[in-house]
Amino acid sequence: MVETFGQRLQERIRALGPLCVGIDPSSSLLTSWGRPDTIEGVEFMALALLEASVGAAAAIKPQVAYFERFGSAGYRVLERLISDARDAQILVIADAKRGDIGATNDAYASAWLDDSSPLCSDAVTVSPFTGVGALTPFFARALRGRGVFVLAATSNDEGRSLQRARTDRDEAVEDLILRSIAEMNRREEGLGSLGVVLGATRDRPRFDLAALQGPYLVPGVGAQGATPEQVGRLFERCPEGTVMVNVARAIADSGPERSALRDSVRRWRDNLTTFL
């Protein structure tokens, strides 16, 4: 039997804590590190953050946009990051937020979750604008050991009018997504591999978060304003090892110096562990 992504993630969180280190080599972060906004700068930052995360974080989450802005050269660096992370046995969540319809989603799922792809990661984030049902090609990979995190409620304000809009069943869009994912997870043994992205800055949805039977990926902590304590309250009844918090800028802000970066990762991990 294939060990599920959900099980692997839960084991990692239990062993190493609930921190996911966001790798966001943006122009502004590179400047703050005194590095040029070039592909070499991106590579330096990505590998430094990876090194600081190994053994201290459950996963890394490269933000694909910051690699894509350099085209194929940026993707070569992302491929190296993913491959180095695999060698170091740290989980990789590709933050790609892909989402289309039909056969196109099969191509995206293949890009991010198939062994044959140089971008193959442990899990990928996806966007459900075309409907949860359209994401089936991603979910199919979850039966083969991969993970998927579907956007439900994002940490920005501009998303609320859409994510809180009400369907024909008088259910908020975010609740529709949470319920659909929970229903699919229920069909799987053990912790499901279908997760949800839920911003820490958001109010509690109506859906009972403890009923997802799958993992949460939680952005919005640190630079975006939410505290570990708020996250603890939001997810208070969720099973142990099912909530993973992404911290990017607040960690990278400690600068490129090796031991400072590693200390920052451990401090955030310890801080989160107190509340989760």
Add this chain to the structure above:
Amino acid sequence: MVETFGQRLQERIRALGPLCVGIDPSSSLLTSWGRPDTIEGVEFMALALLEASVGAAAAIKPQVAYFERFGSAGYRVLERLISDARDAQILVIADAKRGDIGATNDAYASAWLDDSSPLCSDAVTVSPFTGVGALTPFFARALRGRGVFVLAATSNDEGRSLQRARTDRDEAVEDLILRSIAEMNRREEGLGSLGVVLGATRDRPRFDLAALQGPYLVPGVGAQGATPEQVGRLFERCPEGTVMVNVARAIADSGPERSALRDSVRRWRDNLTTFL
């Protein structure tokens, strides 16, 4: 003054007709062409479709997913396709459906719309799940001559419950998107550069389609079942040169033979021109 994307597109549609040739080098299409599902197969199909489109279609629309599944090597081919299309003076709509929040969208917008990027296209498709307001970095590039097509109503059934959900203002999500884009276009001189993706298989939204003041990109014709006549009816009162129909599989189905492919492009162009 920068000529807007909206103006350039309108000129092309008037001169060449309303056809956008979709470039979808999928595994199944490559098989039907008797080509291997490899990066070489992808390159062959992409360049053959480009060649058949030059002078006969307003634009090409590479579906990014089919290149991304080969990682950086796939992106190198996409970069070549975009560069060859620029030399041949045919517009390129990168069908990427990107969408995230804040600074991440700035990185995606830079990847697809900035001159400095090897993937720089004339326009890009984006997904509004995080809110239309979050897409501002894309819209900012429209003031510098680029175009954006925001998903409003996709051609698949699974998207309807979300896209038809009702906001606090009792407005359907698809109408909220159409109205928001129209309001932004109204602030610009001439035809706006902010467009919308609206599936030809969908029912008419409540929003008056003729009021967008920007272009429509219409998938769903051909293999997905809608006819040119249906498109004509759906957009009947829209200004000339503002509706562009994407046809991918129905054109590629004519096979790799040069003149057959070119005939197929012209046939679809003529067919669409009758109704639009």
